[in-house]
Amino acid sequence: MKVPLKWLKEYVDINLPPAEIARRLTMAGTEVSLQSLGGESWRGVVIGEIVAVEVHPNADRLRLVTVNLGVEEQTVVCGAPNLTAGDKIAFASVGTELIDGYSGKKAILKPAKIRGVTSCGMVCSEKELGISDSHEGIMVLPPEAPPGKPLADFLAEIVLDLEVTPNRPDLLSVIGVAREVAALTNQPLTLPEVEYEEPGSPIEEQVSVTIVDPDLCPRYCASLINGIKIGESPEWLKQRLLACGMRPINNIVDATNYVMLEYGQPLHGFDFDRIKGGKISVRRATKDEAIVTLDDAERKLDSNTLVIADSERVVAIAGVMGGANSEVSERTTSILLESANFNPASIHYTSHGLRLVSEASIRFERSIRPELTEPALKRATQLIIELAGGEAAKGIIDVYPGKKEQKKIRLRAGEVERLLGVKFSTEQIKDTLISLGFKAEKTTGEAEFIITSPYWRSDISIEADLVEEVARVIGYDAIPMTMLSSSLPQQDPEPMLDFKKEVKQVLAGYGFQEIIGYSLTSREVLEKALACTPLEPPPIRLSNTMTVDQEYLRTSLRGNLLTALATNLRHEEGAIRLFELGRIYLPRNNDLPEEPEYLCGIMSSEIEKAWPNQPQYLDFFSVKGVVESLLAKPGVSAGFKESNDSGMYPGRQAAVVVDKDELGVVGELNPKVAEAFDISQPVYLFEIDLSKLLPHTIGYKLYKPIARFPAVMRDIALVVDAKVTHRQVLEIIKGFPLVEKITLFDVYTGKQVPAGKKSLAYRISFQSKEHTLTDKEVDKVQQQILDKLADKLGAVLRA
Amino acid sequence: MSLLEQIGKLKEEALGELAEASGAKEIEAWRIRYLGKKSRLNDILRGLSNLLLDERKEVGAGANRLKAELEKSLSQKEQALSRKQIESAGEEYLDVSLPGRSLPVGRLHxxxxxxxxxxxxxxxxxxxxxxxxxxxxxxxxxxxxxxxxxxxxxxxxxxxxxxxxxxxxxxxxxxxxxxxxxxxxxxxxxxxxxxxxxxxxxxxxxxxxxxxxxxxxxxxxxxxxxxxxxxxxxxxxxxxxxxxxxxxxxxxxxxxxxxxxxxxxxxxxxxxxxxxxxxxxxxxxxxxxxxxxxxxxxxxxxxxxxxxxxxxxxxxxxxxxxxxxxxxxxxxxxxxxxxxxxxxxxx
Structure with a gap:
């Protein structure tokens, strides 16, 4: 909401600097920025008159515009469609600072050569001048604007730009802001006096209004003015509308817009001659009805939409936009002026359903009060008579089925203190509320009031609302700062949070960079990453998405990591290690999805070329080692078994198994998948379901005493069939007494062993809890081990 | 020359040579010559079983004493040499600006x-x-x-x-x-x-x-x-x-x-x-x-x-x-x- 300071001053004395007014409003709940229309920011902008418009010789869409600037003429290139000779416009010469219409950033205007024609200067849009966001066409000034004069002299204003929160529709009006300023600066408020003659015949004889659906229309007021003359509005009115960011149209529309800005009540003027039967009916639309709105778009209506209809057809979408069929035009002589109140939820529904947001719908959907309709109607009627002549019919129509008593709320001074933590005197509380227009009656209770809110405050319904009113006007700075002093709550720790933190820190310690990717992805990326169609489980789809890249919730982290790897490989030489820890989203029947925490890491196999490190080639065991070490940290020992994940290299992957739970996969990425992400080198990947892993990490193991007797080391090298696994050997050796630790230190195939065989070399550590082992004891167990290995696996001791 | 006399002479010779030795190489050569498997002292020790009991006791004790003494001197000599090396290390040239063997660094987002x-x-x-x-x-x-x-x-x-x-x-x-x-x-x-x-x-x-x-x-x-x-x-x-x-x-x-x-x-x-x-x-x-x-x-x-x-x-x-x-x-x-x-x- 833009409020020109000059306008505001008509209702409240302002004897503080504008910046202080802005600050007080901001602190009290409505953020205000000061805009200075004109003055410094329009230095170099002058009023011009368009003398000629020609088509650019080299571009159909561009125009060559000759502008009279008082003392000289200039011809510039312009792309705007709305240029007519005779129009008064704002002309910026080279060197002026303007707001770029596309980027919104400030820029100094430079001479430009556009399709072969040099252009020294520019005809400005409202956006370029910082007046509004409109950049569709250039800003056309009123005809009396004098060419050659600085624009600032003609149009300068200080404007308060308010960011009005949804609870305060009353501040979407100049009078509303004046009330707020009056309360915040302790100044009296002066409201316009409305008086006009009603020489016409009684309105009831000419118009009838029926509210068919009073649940959606609590009140409908209307006046009728016959014999008006449509024309342009006077300069002061146009300037005010422009300063508020609205475009002047004609005296009738401008008058309704002006009163909407002044009172906050949207009004609509119908061409009364086009209202069939002089009958207005406020009702829900029927299923097949449609209307062409003022913006020339055909709108299909449904039975939830409230409309204004005459005896034959729909003439407006209630509270949203009027219809073209009853629009005020140059030929209009009679105006039926509507000032009504509509159900906020219904207007919100309709405006959003039709994607049609108007100044009217914004106010109605925020719940303005029915009490406002009558004063606003009378003010607008008066203004129309002033601007367009004509005679008002006697009286007004006022159908008011939704009349309600203003709610009374009990306010206890004790409650103010309980919520704010500071004690204000009952006088201070009362005076503050009265300054805002509330009525306060004393009750029999000590320090207690019955408060009636003013009709324009639709947002006040409970005691806490009043507490806020008191606090925000006195100022939040008056509330002290204290630390919580209540008893400390019990806590039930959420182990996942600590676990995630630990996993992230361990991986960072291993040289992995954490990334965070979007949870939203495309079906294509998921299919590429998992090499799987159709996806199982199917990803959850969003029903409204900005782009197809973000249409689904991810069921895997792999896509993010592979995309990240591919992106970084374009500029990185060394090894890349990345991980992401985040949720995936798995559908559940008739319930919210499951959101397990997943961990995925990747390593690219590029060689580190820097001295003095040895080049490191990665293989399956590099990535398996990461997982083993990671799991060893919380004391989990994982098993690995062959797996067949379609996204992974067949035969170079393993499932990660902990206590029979399959928790993930580790290995080399399927080269087809890498290729699909434009990665041409081997990629190693691990993926673990942390939600499933977590329970395995909880709980404490009993301490194991440190051995008091020395260990005896023995090295054995075994020759076995190539297909015998390390795990098989391990399981056998582990089963013998005194064996404390087994370390595999060499795996060999080649000339030294027969074809089809391999050699596995182990260091076995023997230890007893009771005594120092003798060679004899160890020899005996070692022989038993070798015998069993020979028996079960055909292992031969290597010479 | 009796075995005991030989042991005495060997001691004189060995300690004399050790005092002269100056580098790690010379010391290693000395160790092989006097304490190695093929050394004269080792020969004497291996030959003990062929001696008569009395002589065996006497020679054995002498030879083992010598072995212990030589080992001790060797270790002292080695320590002295290593101290000398550390003292003169400052004269060696090390380009400390060369990069170290780096460990991969990962960071949290x-x-x-x-x-x-x-x-x-x-x-x-x-x-x-x-x-x-x-x-x-x-x-x-x-x-x-x-x-x-x-x-x-x-x-x-x-x-x-x-x-x-x-x-x-x-x-x-x-x-x-x-x-x-x-x-x-x-x-x-x-x-x-x-x-x-x-x-x-x-x-x-x-x-x-x-x-x-x-x-x-x-x-x-x-x-x-x-x-x-x-x-x-x-x-x-x-x-x-x-x-x-x-x-x-x-x-x-x-x-x-x-x-x-x-x-x-x-x-x-x-x-x-x-x-x-x-x-x-x-x-x-x-x-x-x-x-x-x-x-x-x-x-x-x-x-x-x-x-x-x-x-x-x-x-x-x-x-x-x-x-x-x-x-x-x-x-x-x-x-x-x-x-x-x-x-x-x-x-």
Missing amino acids: PVTQVIDEMSQIFISMGFQALEGPEVEWDYYNFEALNIPKEHPARDTMATLWVDYETDGGDRPMLLRTHTSPMQIRVMEKAQPPLRVVVPGKVYRYEATDATHIPMFFQIEGFAIDKNITMADLKGTLYEFSRRFFGRDRKVRFRCDYFPFVEPGVEMAIECAVCKGSGCRLCSNSGWIEILGAGMVHPKVLERVNIDPEVYSGFAFGMGIERIPMLRYGIDDIRLFYGSDLRFLRQF
Whole structure:
């Protein structure tokens, strides 16, 4: 909401600097920025008159515009469609600072050569001048604007730009802001006096209004003015509308817009001659009805939409936009002026359903009060008579089925203190509320009031609302700062949070960079990453998405990591290690999805070329080692078994198994998948379901005493069939007494062993809890081990 | 020459030579000559079994004494040599500017770091960190937070809806637009006193540009008990700011509107660039908005069966990305989720 300071001053004395007014409003709940229309920011902008418009010789869409600037003429290139000779416009010469219409950033205007024609200067849009966001066409000034004069002299204003929160529709009006300023600066408020003659015949004889659906229309007021003359509005009115960011149209529309800005009540003027039967009916639309709105778009209506209809057809979408069929035009002589109140939820529904947001719908959907309709109607009627002549019919129509008593709320001074933590005197509380227009009656209770809110405050319904009113006007700075002093709550720790933190820190310690990717992805990326169609489980789809890249919730982290790897490989030489820890989203029947925490890491196999490190080639065991070490940290020992994940290299992957739970996969990425992400080198990947892993990490193991007797080391090298696994050997050796630790230190195939065989070399550590082992004891167990290995696996001791 | 005499001579010879020896090579040669497998001393020791008992005892003792003496001298000589080497090491040339054998360095994402830092401050004030679902019911995200259907506040949080019909479409599912649904989820299950912080991802239906992305992080916090006041809200959040942004940073509390709190509060900190005098970063206001907060709305408490006449509390919600953006001067929010190592490695 833009409020020109000059306008505001008509209702409240302002004897503080504008910046202080802005600050007080901001602190009290409505953020205000000061805009200075004109003055410094329009230095170099002058009023011009368009003398000629020609088509650019080299571009159909561009125009060559000759502008009279008082003392000289200039011809510039312009792309705007709305240029007519005779129009008064704002002309910026080279060197002026303007707001770029596309980027919104400030820029100094430079001479430009556009399709072969040099252009020294520019005809400005409202956006370029910082007046509004409109950049569709250039800003056309009123005809009396004098060419050659600085624009600032003609149009300068200080404007308060308010960011009005949804609870305060009353501040979407100049009078509303004046009330707020009056309360915040302790100044009296002066409201316009409305008086006009009603020489016409009684309105009831000419118009009838029926509210068919009073649940959606609590009140409908209307006046009728016959014999008006449509024309342009006077300069002061146009300037005010422009300063508020609205475009002047004609005296009738401008008058309704002006009163909407002044009172906050949207009004609509119908061409009364086009209202069939002089009958207005406020009702829900029927299923097949449609209307062409003022913006020339055909709108299909449904039975939830409230409309204004005459005896034959729909003439407006209630509270949203009027219809073209009853629009005020140059030929209009009679105006039926509507000032009504509509159900906020219904207007919100309709405006959003039709994607049609108007100044009217914004106010109605925020719940303005029915009490406002009558004063606003009378003010607008008066203004129309002033601007367009004509005679008002006697009286007004006022159908008011939704009349309600203003709610009374009990306010206890004790409650103010309980919520704010500071004690204000009952006088201070009362005076503050009265300054805002509330009525306060004393009750029999000590320090207690019955408060009636003013009709324009639709947002006040409970005691806490009043507490806020008191606090925000006195100022939040008056509330002290204290630390919580209540008893400390019990806590039930959420182990996942600590676990995630630990996993992230361990991986960072291993040289992995954490990334965070979007949870939203495309079906294509998921299919590429998992090499799987159709996806199982199917990803959850969003029903409204900005782009197809973000249409689904991810069921895997792999896509993010592979995309990240591919992106970084374009500029990185060394090894890349990345991980992401985040949720995936798995559908559940008739319930919210499951959101397990997943961990995925990747390593690219590029060689580190820097001295003095040895080049490191990665293989399956590099990535398996990461997982083993990671799991060893919380004391989990994982098993690995062959797996067949379609996204992974067949035969170079393993499932990660902990206590029979399959928790993930580790290995080399399927080269087809890498290729699909434009990665041409081997990629190693691990993926673990942390939600499933977590329970395995909880709980404490009993301490194991440190051995008091020395260990005896023995090295054995075994020759076995190539297909015998390390795990098989391990399981056998582990089963013998005194064996404390087994370390595999060499795996060999080649000339030294027969074809089809391999050699596995182990260091076995023997230890007893009771005594120092003798060679004899160890020899005996070692022989038993070798015998069993020979028996079960055909292992031969290597010479 | 008797064996004993030989031993004596051997001793003289060996110790004499050892004294002369100067380098590691010479010493090793000496060790082989006098203590090695083929040394004269070893020959004598091996030949002991061929001697008569008396002689064997005498010679054996002598030979072993000599062996021990030679070994001792050798070790002394070696120690002396190594000391000498260390003393003269300063004369060796080592280019210490050559790079070391590096270990790979991994880092946590800047957003993770900031969330940890913030959570830690609140945890130290008795808050407990919890997490909640990102895919939510309309009920928790809006209805229960006093934002019914067709409430204009819904327009300020453009919502991504899930294409999934539950209960025949009566229970709309969405991606949470803020972390506030956890206020309801926690209070449904637990009674006051409560102090909770909830970090997590939130989503909005927004086109991506330098200041908007469809997914970002928030941290929610709330405290509910008897006699919790707005003074406590101000004190707690000021304490957070003091620890996080530094004790000299000014803080401003102003009235603001959120449907699930009353009174509503916005907290801003003084703009670090202009020190409050107004600049581009703070759009000339001198202040940077940090979080929205307020006293939990009585209707919200009533809905979870907490009596607002007995209990009160405050809640706050803060966007995360803004904080590292201000701290490190990052001007494009998309960098956080673009996974470019040239960016991520800087934190």
